[in-house]
Amino acid sequence: MWHYLGRRLIQVPLVLLVVSLMTFLITRATPGDPVQIMLGMQTSQEAADAMRAEFNLDRPLPEQYFLWVAKVATGDLGRSIRLNDTVTSLLAERFPVSLQLALAAMLFALAVSIPLGVLAALRRNTWIDYLCTGYTVLGFAVPNFGLALILIYIFSIKLDWLPITGIGSMEAAAGGWWSYIAPFIVPAIALGTLQTAMLTRLLRSSMIDILSQDYIRTARAKGLLPATVVIVHALKNAMIPFVTMATVQFGYMIGIQVTIEYIFAVPGMGSAILNAVVTRDFPVIQGFTLVIAAFFLFANIMADLLYAVLDPRIRY
């Protein structure tokens, strides 16, 4: 186990190195000059040159890359060209917000997909199953920004139950637990519905498979209560692929929040990275991408470890 974990952790810097090179090349290959965008067309050549020199943009590309990697290795992600701030402190502001939103979305996905998946499998080919699968089809089909607008219309405008914005705001942090949680609800549903659909489908099909296994028949032959058969004997097995998938999806969620962040004015990673792309703020793009990639890798390693915890047959 520890040996395996060690091997996986050694791979992390290698993967991140590849990611850093790709991001670097993509930013540099994109037309547009960050200095010109920052200073505008009317600026003097001297000012532009000074700024280029400050961010090493006057050096040859390989040198730029190695200078950056060398700094990253010491934990310094550089300064934003556009904003008067370091990339690290931007991350410290933005990452926790995105993490909370991803957690909220994942909690919603789990809370809905586990009962729905189990119910659909137990009532296979009945109207209950069709209702559950119908919901998952919608979850796949409706884009999250569309769903966000529908939810805002219903819960925030018509019913006026939930706020639209407020994630990461001072007022929300200062109020009670409800004022902290409330602004997360609608964005979390909008963001997590695709994962809900995916996970419901996965759990339904693995539960159907497992409920037809011989050991379920054995459990029933022992006279165990139906709840014990379903929850202890079937669900414990079905959780193996489910938890793996959910963990990987969670790692993925941190980087896909852009549209939701825009709609709900969330000060998260996605909106920051989009702004950075628009203004060609290279250090921010590179630093944020690296963190998103690292988080995804971390989630994948977690998924592998959880797999071993849940399935006694797996030993690394």
Next chain:
Amino acid sequence: MPLLAVRNLRTRFATDRGTVRAVDGVSFDLAEGEVLGLVGESGSGKSVTALSIMRLVPEPPGRVTADSMSFDGTDLLRLTEAQAREVRGASMAMVFQDPMRSLNPVLSIGRQLVEVLQRHQKLGRQAARRRAIELLEMVGIPLADKRLAAYPHQFSGGMRQRVMIAIALSCNPRLLIADEATTALDVTIQAQIVDLVKRLTRERGTSVIWISHDLGVVANLCDRVNVMYAGRIVESAPIRDLFQRPSHGYTLGLLGSTPRIDGPALRRLSPIDGLPPNLIDPLPLCPFLPRCRVSVAACRERAPDRRDLGHEHWATCFAELGPRAP
């Protein structure tokens, strides 16, 4: 009064192509302490008979009916599902074919034993654990207290089946149904498992229904045998009598396709030709007729009735076969 009395058991399954008559009018008695063999090829209805008795046939698509099916004085078919759960695993238990697939891979052996004890005998955690260790020792698993935490994949096939037997016998059932319990095991292990079941059930006076397609195992273990074909019992006899004078064309075929250790070394096995019977639209005649080597004229006119041959031996066959040549 017999422990189990089955009268005219019919189990059908609704499929897209029609109703499959998996069990089609089975009647038999099982006395206290008796070991009954249920023999026949795949699809002959042996397992479905067992599952029907255990009330484990999923309904729908299945449908189980019988004139009566009394076990220890209660009619099993009149039990509600909740009442059936009290019987299952407690006074009636079952061992299945493949112990790798019949044990839950993600639960420890101890957990799978303890849960039955807690369910039916209302034992506390510690008491159930102690009893579980005793049970594992009883079925011959060494270092039982250390093996409780182990998982099924850490056991060999034979050991897994011993665990299944421990689970089945944990609540001292009056009836044990073993469905092809040794089929998935090595021959040497098979003999050990058969001996184990024989010893443990004899000690406790447990009645056994031993389902197998292996007449050799059945001969070693059972008091009497019901031969099944196409969802019906076609011949029923005490074990010696069946081997001495098989009286149904199918039984004869079954014996002919079983190798004999004491027979001539180069005697050829004679397989039963043809396909298994159609269970959706059965012939109004003997279902074995298309494959039978000893059929007579009457076979093509009507279905045979049950013919009593004395010594508690009967068969549904027109052919007069006489004692079997050695």
